[in-house]
Each structure stands twice: as structure tokens, then as C-alpha cells.
Amino acid sequence: MPTVAMMVNGKKVSADVEPRTLLVHYLRENLGLTGTHVGCDTSQCGACVVDIDGASVKSCTQLAVQCEGAHVTTIEGLAQGETLHPMQEAFRENHALQCGFCTPGMVMSAIDLVKRNKSPSEREIREWLEGNLCRCTGYHNIVKAIAAAAQTMRG
Amino acid sequence: MNVAIGQPIRRVEDDRLLRGQGRFLEDVRLAHEAQAVVLRSPHAHAHIRLLDPSAARAAPGVLAVLTHADLAAEGVKSLPPMTRDPRYEIKNSDGSRMPEPEHWPLAKDKVRHVGDPVAFVVAETRAQALDAAALIAVDYDPLPAVIDAASARAPGAPVLHDGAPGNRVLEWSVGDRKATDDAFAKAHRVTRLKLHNNRLICAYLEPRAAMASVTGDAITLYASGQGAHRFRETLSFCLGVAQDDVRVVMGDVGGGFGPRGFFQPENVLVALAARRLGRPVRWIGDRAESFTTDVQARDHAIECAVALDANGRFLALDVSSDWNMGAYVPARAVFAQIAHMGPVMPGAYRFPALHFTLRGYLTNMAPIYALRGIGRAEASHILERLIEEAAHEMKLDRVEIRRRNLVPASAMPYDNKAGSTYDSGEFEAIMDKALDLADWRGFGARKAQSRARGLLRGIGLCNFVENAGGAPSEFAEVKADPARRLDLYVGSGPSGQGHETVYAQVLAAELGLPFEDVRTHIGDTAIVKAGYGSAASRSMRKAGSAVVLGARIMIEKGKILAGDMMEATPADIEYQAGWFRVAGTDKSVHLYDVAAHARAKGEELSGAIDHKQPEETFPNGCQVAEVEIDPETGKVDLVRHSFVNDVGRVINPLLLDGQLHGGVAQGIGQAMTERTVYDADGQLLSGSFMDYCIPRADDMPFFATAFHEVPCAGNPLGVKGAGEGGTTGAPPAILNAIIDALRDFGATDIDMPAAPETVWRAMGARRPG
Numbered sequence: 015m016p017t018v019a020m021m022v023n024g025k026k027v028s029a030d031v032e033p034r035t036l037l038v039h040y041l042r043e044n045l046g047l048t049g050t051h052v053g054c055d056t057s058q059c060g061a062c063v064v065d066i067d068g069a070s071v072k073s074c075t076q077l078a079v080q081c082e083g084a085h086v087t088t089i090e091g092l093a094q095g096e097t098l099h100p101m102q103e104a105f106r107e108n109h110a111l112q113c114g115f116c117t118p119g120m121v122m123s124a125i126d127l128v129k130r131n132k133s134p135s136e137r138e139i140r141e142w143l144e145g146n147l148c149r150c151t152g153y154h155n156i157v158k159a160i161a162a163a164a165q166t167m168r169g
Numbered sequence: 170m171n172v173a174i175g176q177p178i179r180r181v182e183d184d185r186l187l188r189g190q191g192r193f194l195e196d197v198r199l200a201h202e203a204q205a206v207v208l209r210s211p212h213a214h215a216h217i218r219l220l221d222p223s224a225a226r227a228a229p230g231v232l233a234v235l236t237h238a239d240l241a242a243e244g245v246k247s248l249p250p251m252t253r254d255p256r257y258e259i260k261n262s263d264g265s266r267m268p269e270p271e272h273w274p275l276a277k278d279k280v281r282h283v284g285d286p287v288a289f290v291v292a293e294t295r296a297q298a299l300d301a302a303a304l305i306a307v308d309y310d311p312l313p314a315v316i317d318a319a320s321a322r323a324p325g326a327p328v329l330h331d332g333a334p335g336n337r338v339l340e341w342s343v344g345d346r347k348a349t350d351d352a353f354a355k356a357h358r359v360t361r362l363k364l365h366n367n368r369l370i371c372a373y374l375e376p377r378a379a380m381a382s383v384t385g386d387a388i389t390l391y392a393s394g395q396g397a398h399r400f401r402e403t404l405s406f407c408l409g410v411a412q413d414d415v416r417v418v419m420g421d422v423g424g425g426f427g428p429r430g431f432f433q434p435e436n437v438l439v440a441l442a443a444r445r446l447g448r449p450v451r452w453i454g455d456r457a458e459s460f461t462t463d464v465q466a467r468d469h470a471i472e473c474a475v476a477l478d479a480n481g482r483f484l485a486l487d488v489s490s491d492w493n494m495g496a497y498v499p500a501r502a503v504f505a506q507i508a509h510m511g512p513v514m515p516g517a518y519r520f521p522a523l524h525f526t527l528r529g530y531l532t533n534m535a536p537i538y539a540l541r542g543i544g545r546a547e548a549s550h551i552l553e554r555l556i557e558e559a560a561h562e563m564k565l566d567r568v569e570i571r572r573r574n575l576v577p578a579s580a581m582p583y584d585n586k587a588g589s590t591y592d593s594g595e596f597e598a599i600m601d602k603a604l605d606l607a608d609w610r611g612f613g614a615r616k617a618q619s620r621a622r623g624l625l626r627g628i629g630l631c632n633f634v635e636n637a638g639g640a641p642s643e644f645a646e647v648k649a650d651p652a653r654r655l656d657l658y659v660g661s662g663p664s665g666q667g668h669e670t671v672y673a674q675v676l677a678a679e680l681g682l683p684f685e686d687v688r689t690h691i692g693d694t695a696i697v698k699a700g701y702g703s704a705a706s707r708s709m710r711k712a713g714s715a716v717v718l719g720a721r722i723m724i725e726k727g728k729i730l731a732g733d734m735m736e737a738t739p740a741d742i743e744y745q746a747g748w749f750r751v752a753g754t755d756k757s758v759h760l761y762d763v764a765a766h767a768r769a770k771g772e773e774l775s776g777a778i779d780h781k782q783p784e785e786t787f788p789n790g791c792q793v794a795e796v797e798i799d800p801e802t803g804k805v806d807l808v809r810h811s812f813v814n815d816v817g818r819v820i821n822p823l824l825l826d827g828q829l830h831g832g833v834a835q836g837i838g839q840a841m842t843e844r845t846v847y848d849a850d851g852q853l854l855s856g857s858f859m860d861y862c863i864p865r866a867d868d869m870p871f872f873a874t875a876f877h878e879v880p881c882a883g884n885p886l887g888v889k890g891a892g893e894g895g896t897t898g899a900p901p902a903i904l905n906a907i908i909d910a911l912r913d914f915g916a917t918d919i920d921m922p923a924a925p926e927t928v929w930r931a932m933g934a935r936r937p938g
Contacts, residue, residue, distance in 0.1 A: 048196035049189015053374045053423075054456040058858035061374060089189035102187040106179060109823045112831060113665030114186030115193060115374040115423030136871070143866035147858065149374050149424050150665045151827060152834030152895075153866040 020081045022047070023091030031078050038062045040078035041088060049089040049118045053147070060146035063119035064088045070126035072119075072145070089118035092125075101125050104163035105156070112150035120146050124160045132168050136161070172677050172684045174886070177823035180670040181689075182421075182663075192420035194378040194393045199449040202380075203232050204295040205442060207435065207452065208288040208302045209462070210280035212311050213533040213851020214327060217278055219308035222288055228304055230297030232446055235289040235438060237277045245437060246407050247271040250498045257504040262342045262526075270330040270338075270531065272497040274407070274434035280309070281329050281496035282533050283853055284461030289438045291450055314533040314851030318470055318491035321530035329496060329531045336531040338498055343511040343587055344524035352485030352522045356476035360559040366547045367921045368468035368493065368845040369838075370855070371540055372863050373664070375423020376459045381439040382449040388440050389416045393423070395430040396662055396702015397694045403432040403500070404440060419692035425664030426835070427539035428464045430704050431499050460856040464502075465845065466540030468493040469547050475555045481563055481570045485522040488514060488551055492529045495536035502538045503529065505705070508638055509544025512588040516552045517596040517632040517789060518574045523586060533851040539704065541835055542896035545635040550921075553631040553901035557908065558917060567905075568604065571632060572597060589636055591787045593879045599813050600632055600791045606873050607793035607811035615795070625798040626808075627912075629905025633898040634789040637890030639705030644698060645715035646777035647676060647723045651765035655680070655687045658777075660700015661712035662692040666892070667824045668708060674821060675713050675886065679720045681746030682760070699779055706788065706890030709820060714884045715780035722776030730763050730774065786881050786889040790814035792833070792898035794906040800937050803929025805841060805907055811873040812898070817881040817889030825891050829874050832895020838864045840900040844922050862922075 019028035022045060029044050041047045041064070050073055053059035062073045065087040092099035098106065101121050111117040120143070127134055127142045134142065139157050148156060172178055185191055222234040250269045260266060271277070276285050288305050292298035315321040315329070321336040329336055353359060380391040388410065392400050397417040405412045422429060435452050442450040454462075469490040476484040492506070511525050560570040576583050578595045585591060604610075612628045619626035644660035659672050673687035690696050701711075728739040731749035735742075735756050743752050750757040758766075764774040795809040812829055819825055842862040846854040855861040880887030900921060907923050908916055914932040929936060 042195075046198075047189065048193075049191070051193070051375070051423075052195070053376065054858050056456070056857045056859055059374060059456075089187075093188055098184075098187060105187055106183040109180065109827050111183060111186055112667070112827055113374065113424045114182065114191050114421060117186055118189050121187065137867075140865075140867035147374065147863060147865070149372060149426070149835070149863060150831045152830035152832075152837075152864075152869060152872065154830040154869075154872055155827060157866060157871070 016079055018079050018082050020083060021085045023087055033079055035078045036074055037076040037078050037081055038073040041073060047088050047090050051115055051118060053115060058147065060119040060123060061116050063122040065122055065126065070123045089121060100166040101163040104159040104166065108155045108159035108162060110151060110155040110159035116146060116148045120148065120156060124163065127160065128164045128167055132164060134164055170684045172674050174678050175819055176821065178670055178674050178684065178821055180667045181673065182667060182669050193375055193423055194380065194391055194420065195453050197380060197391055197420065199382055202449045202451045203291045203293065203446060204298050205289055205291045205439060205450050205452040206295065206298040206302050207286045208290060208305055210276065210283060210285040210287055212280055212309050213283050213314035214312040215280050215309040216312065217276060217280065217307060218310050219306065220287065221306040224304040224306065225290060225301040228301035230293040231290065231301045232293065233291040233442055234305065235275060235442060237273060237275045240273065240275055243441060244409055245274065245441065246409065247273050248432065248434065249403065249406055249500050257501055259341065259503055259507055261340050267339050267503065268330065268333040270333055270498055274437040282535055283851060284458065284535065286434055289442060291442045291446065316532055316534060316847045316849065316851055318493050318530040321532050329533065333531055338494060338529040338531060339503060340526065340528045341507055342524065342526040345522055346524050348522035349485045349487050349524040353476045353487065356484050357479040358477045358563060359474055360555055360562055361474040362554055362558060362918060364471040364473065364550060364554060365920055366467045366469040366471060366550055367839060367843065369466040369540055369843055370460060370845055370861055371426050371428040371463055371466060373424025373426060373429060376456055377433055377435065377454040377463065378452060379433065379435040379439045380449060380451040381443040383443045383447065386414045387416065388414060388444065389418060390436055390440055391418050392436055393429060394419055395425045395664055395704060396700060397692050398660060398700040399702050400432055400436065401694045404436060407437045408440060416695045419662055422664035425703065426541045427543060427704065428466065429664055430702060431464045431538050457856060460861065461853050462535060464499055464538035465495065465535045466537060466543065467547065468537060471551055473551045473555055475559055477559055477563065481565045481573055483518060483520050483574045486515060486520045487524050489526040492527060493532050493534065494529045495532055495534040497536040499536050499538045505539040505543050509636060510548055513545050513634055513636050514548045514587050515585045516549060517576060517634050519576050520586065534847055541832060542893040545633065545893065545897040546900065549631055549633040549897050550901050554904060557905045571600065575632065589785065591634065592881060592883060594634065594787060594789050594815065595877065595879055596632060596789060599789065599815060599877045602875060602877055603630065603791035603793050603811055603813040606813060606875055607795065607809060609793065619797050625800055625910040626796065627906040627908065627910025628793065628795045629902050629909055630791060630793045631898045631902035631905065632791050633894065634787050635893055635897050636785045637706035637710060637788055638785045639707030639711065640701045641783035642701060642779050642781045643711035643715050644700045644779045645712060645719040646698065646775060647719045648773060648775040649723065649760055649764035651761055651768055653686060653761045655682065656690060657687055657716065658690045658697045659712050659716065660697055661703050661708040663703060666703065666708065666828065671709065671821050671824060672712065672716055675716050676720055679717050706892040709886065709888045710786060710884050710890055711780065711782055713886050713888060714782055715778050717885045718780055719776040719778045722778060723774060726776060727760060727763050727774055730767050731758050734758050734763065734766050782884055784883045786817065786883060788816050788889040788891065788894050790894050790898055792902040794902040796903065796906045796910055798907065798910050798928060800932065803925035805923055805928055807837060807869055807903065809870060812895065813875045813877055814894050815877045815879050815889065816891040817878065818887035819876050819878055820886065820888065826874055828891045829895045830872050832893060833872055833899045834864055834869060836896045836899025837869055837903065839921055840903040841922050842868060842924065844924065
């Protein structure tokens, strides 16, 4: 089994993994980071989105061994202690989550959007979320939360 | 923080869910777990001639392979259909009992839909279990499949279950046949429609899963459902063990919407395997299994007609539905359909006569169950499409025809002749509010602007009344802890609604104590003494009421204890905001000190109630949809959606809005994007998120919502129920808007979902190009 080493949420980790191990399974099973969820098997739902070297990626479409040397951030790596990331805080404030299953992927994806586009319009937010499914909220409060977080993050 | 009813409290659930610290079933890890997979039928309908698991049993890492023979050897019972439960007994209109098709957790001799479970393979790793499942020899003898009600009842059709000749499960009706026929005979006009209420797949985001561990006789089932105690009851029934020997634990649940209330076969299988192996067994389903084997919803072929007089007043309504129920009859599915479709068939309108017949047929598709808005969504579809076409045929204004027929507020309480008595409702005021919110009057100008851009524009509305019902009782217990804490135990569990927050809000407001004092305990039968679960928009009505009443019981008990402490008679003691005070004096003790006093005496300052509240309530509302359509492609853009709702008293407007938005979004899915397709052989063609389209963020606008509170007198909180109005009212409002946009093309109806191709075809010969 090959050894893979990467930085996850600022910590150096390494393990021997089967080559076919998906990143999402490595995160969940090996590292116990269960905030990254698996909601489908066709890479549509986006519950597994994490940040790899500054870009949002569906961790179900990436092999763990492809992430050798990469910096990976998961939902668990966003808050600074008690203080939530502005995107997490905006989701809380705007009631942008109900069951919470899609939420980690939504938050990770939204942070990437705001990194690329500091003032996304409603339309741009909605189109960006094409790859993130939510069955509870009707997206209304998610779109509001992302717009609000973008404003906070602009400062 | 002091809180009140009606305040938009932020949720206590969110911190853990936002940090990735939620405890969904797949996140739970037990020591020495074994991993299971289910071998499923590739055929829609087949006899099993041979089932040989010997090669799989000998495969590396395999711990057990269960088939129906193992279930039989252990005396496992079939999943209980509802007619075995006298609480939910429903008889056919001729007085006969419904057939009771068996539903085995693993198929016995025959498979009846694609995905029907055949064997359960348990191994050290999931990969080993998957490899071993491929080694099981199954010899199927395929049979022809029936995939709709019409083919199910055709002479010579293959029969799914021996006990259900002609594949018919039920024929049930409500109303007055003769009065309805007489009214139609003398009508000025009759409008008829044939509708299909499309089959839906719930697609909650967390796929199904189940896990069990066994110690001695004690079985713990980790499940993802809508109520722990119901699952305990069913598991103990299936395994033939005492309920006391079964503990059910539910953590965070990734969406429920009704189908998660169904006790899935895998719950029995993990428990059985864990008992046999003496170690925990985990089964995690994948999305493909969800598509083929989650219980599905709706699927009614409907014929309906409305009779009107010359002034557009309704004389009678006549509806019949052939319901495609799929391969089995999940417990309570028929009860929920009947309880929520017939009794609200007339909706917000006066019908002097009506009749409704529901016929249910078994087919080789996944079984049907309750989904958000069950029955009411079908009823509003029927009613509002009929009214829309009647107005068109009679050249009456669409709002005016509704106004002429709405039940006036002055008629409350109102017997709707279909089995419901509406306690309250201001339907006309709500419609007017919705029309204002939607700027109905300004539509003409917006249509002109669309036309200038080469686009069609339409607007439509839907008035609806739903009946929120569900099992009659719910449990709550309040305990005051001397460590300045309130422990609240509630039987009805959430799947995203925010129960932990709103129950705590209700309790803190009732007692006048800080919100932060409350710890809410839900979802574990070892911790919560009793309960039922979330269904039929019942949790705030029934569990919320139980919280209030449990708190009041605790206060009465507290008055006795406080009287003890202050040497006063309980009748002289008043309670307010945490303090028991001897009336007219400055003598007082705090509730938490009373709790300490109780504790010192070996007692508990607590109040518990299994609150029975069988009366239904009638949430109602009006939705207005506005669409823009590209005539070149048939693509529909929902550009505005407005919704005024009477859910009774509003507890938390932030969470309530969330319920409305989510409900509308599921209604948008039914109306515009979601199509379940089985081919003639019973193969599911829409078996992934690529093929079955649940709405995306760019399929909808921001919603405009408003409340119109008419408190319900039937419960201490004055609430009516909020979960299902969105799903009930959205589809007909959207369809009416689309048809409005397509009137110039001669369109008079459109099938759901109104996907671009369907809309483009509906424009007929007059479409551009």
C-alpha cells in the first residue's frame, strides 16, 4: 500500500492507504473527520466539498493518493476556537441550514465562491451552487447567508 | 436570554452542524463493527428458483450471509402492514378488510420490484461484503411487470401477491354519491380534467443506513428516522422480543419529509445479524439504493369534475383516483393517504355535494409512503386546476370565481361535508393578502415587459386548506435540576426542523426562565420514556403542547414543595418567572431552590405528560406563482413566488419561514423538475441525481412570505402546523401560471413536471419555429 502525506486542517498527516481510497473516505475513516459527508455516488450533491490548495473540490472525485503534499481544509478546520468562520456565522444567523447534512459542503463551496468573487450577485450565487444540493431550505436562506458573508468578508 | 413565543431565536443545533460535529448515523462508530451490504433484485418481478449463498459464506472475511430461510428459522415476522394495527384499521367501501400483503425484510420466493432485498452479507470490511455478494447464486424466473394502475387491474395481469386478486388493495370513498350525481345533472356547466399527480422520490440528502449492537438480550438499534419509539415498537414486533429489550437511538437525521418515518427492512437485518454474530453490524446504503428502495410518493391517475351554476358557484365535486401503490403496503401509508386526501378535498371552498373514490393497486415499483403534503397536495392539484379551467371555460375572472366560492370566516366552525370541521380560517383575507404580496394588479405591466423581450409570462394562484393530523398522543417531561438547569425530554424527534430550539423556546417562555437553562433530550428510547415522532405537521401541536402542559404539571408540584418550604398552603402560592411567591407577601423561593428541596427529600421537581390531542387542525394559505417562459425552448423560469400562510400562532418566525421555503421548493420540484420513470419492464430509469432532478438553487427565486395568524383554540399554543403548506400549494399555483402564459397557444392543461420539452409541446402547432 502506498503512503500518502498531506496537511489537513494545518496538521501533517500520513497513512498507508489502498490506492483506490477516495479522499472523502480517507478523511472520514482514517482521520475521523466526519463533517465531510457522502450524499450520492455520482458527484452531484456536493456534501463532500473540501478545500484543496485553495480550491473547492468534491472529495468523492479525488483519490487520497492524488493529494500527496496538498493542503486540505475541511469543515472542521474553519472555526478559530469558539469563533466561527464568517461563512459559518452567516449560515447560523440567516437560518441557512435545517438538517445540516449538505451544510459542510455548502459552506466550503461558498467560501471558494467569495474568494473568487468578492461581491457575488444573487444570480452568481445561485449558479455557483449548481453542484450543491439541499432538500430542506429551498436555498433561500443559503443565498442570503452567502451574500451576507461576502459583505462581512469584504470588511 | 429571556425569550418569548414569536421570537426569531437562532438554532442551538447549528453550532455543531456548522463545525462538522453533527452525529449522523454514518458518523457513529462502534468497536468491532462488522460491515453489511444488501444483495438486491435486478428484476422488477420474478420467482426465485434457487438461492445458494454457500460460495459467499466461504469467501474471505465473510461472517454471515442471511436469506429468507434464516429469517424463517429465527421466527422473524413480516414488516407489519397497517391493517394489522387496530389503531389504523381502514375498511373498503363495501365493508371488507383490505388485503395484507406480506413484506419480508428479505424476499421469500419472489421479488416484486427492482431493489427488493434478497440476501444480507456481513463481512469484516465493506469491500469483502460486496465481493461476497457477487458470489451468491440466484436463479430468477422473470415474470411480466405491471407499472401502473391500469395495467395492474387489466384482465390477466400478473398478480404480485396471492392475497390481493386483481392487484387491488383498496377501494375507499367519502361523500354523497346521489347528491353529487343530482347536482351534476342540473349543472349549468361541468368542467372535467384528467390529471396525473406524478410519482416522487423523496431524496433526503443523507442516504439510508442502520446499525445495531447486542449485549445479552438487549438490542440497540441506531437508526435514522422520524421517531425512536415507533421504531422500537416495530423492531420488537418483527423480532418477537419485548420492547424493554430494544433501545433505539437516533442522532442527527439528514432530512425526513415523511419517508424517513417508514421502518426500513435493513433495521431488522442489522439487528438479526448483530444478535447472531455478537458484534455490532453496520449497513450504510448508497444513493443508488436510495433511488430504487426508498419508499416513494404520490402517483395518482385522477379523473375529476366540478359542476357549476350559471353564476360560477360550485354545486358539486366528483373525484376518483387510481393510486399506484408499488409492490408493498408500508404501515400507515394507506391511513395517511386516506386521512389527508378525502377530508380536505373541498379545500377552502363550499361544495354543497361531493364524492371521492380512491382505488389502490399494487405494481412492480418501490412502495408508496407519506411524503410532505400527502393527500393535500393531490387534493389542491385537483381542485385548483379544475377551478382554473372552469373559470376559463365560463370566461370568469380567476380571482372572482374563487372569491364567490370561498368559505367565509363567518361560517366557522365549518363542516366541509368530506369529514372535516374547520375550526377557523380567514380564507378570503389571506387570498387578498397574497394577491397584494404578489402585486397581482401589476402583472399586466410585467407581462408587457416580458413580451417586449420575446418571452411569455403567466401568473397563477392556489388557495389551500390542509389537515394536520398524525397519531393522537405525544410525550414530554420537564425536570428542574438544582444545578440551575431544565432537562426537557420529548418523544417527537426532528430531521432538520429545529425541534431542540423551538421546544426549548416554548419551555423557557412558559416558565419565564432563560433559554440557555434548557437542555432538550430527543431520539433515545433509553432516555425519553415514551413518544411517537414527527409526522403530519404534528410536532409543535402535540409535542409542543405536551411541553407546555408538562411544565404546568411541574409548577403545580412545585407549589406543594414551595408551600412546604415557606409554610404556606399551595393554593396561596403564585408562580412567575422562576419564583414561587406566597401571594400578597414578599416570601418567595426560586424554582431551582425548590428543585434542591425536592432532591433533598428524595423527590424530583418534574412534570410529565403523554398528552392526547386527537383533534386535527387546518393550516391554510394562498400561494401566487409568476413564471416567464422562453417560447423557443419551453424553459420555465419561476420569477416570483408569494405565500401567505395561516399556521395558527407563530412560535419562531425564522424557523417557520425556513419550513415554508423548503416546502415550496419541494412543490417546485414536483411541478417543474421531478419525474420518476420506470420502463415497461419495471426498471427505474431515473435512478440517480443525474436523471432525477431535484431543484437547484438557480431553479427558484427568493420567496415572499407573510403570516396571517388565526390562532387555533384546540391546543394550548394555538398552533395549526407549518410543515406541509408549501408543498401543498406550490404545484397548482405554478401550473396555473404556466397555463396562463400558454393560453394564447390553446393550452388547457400541462403534466407535471412541466419540464421544457413538456411545455414546448403544450404550445402545439402555434409555437414558434
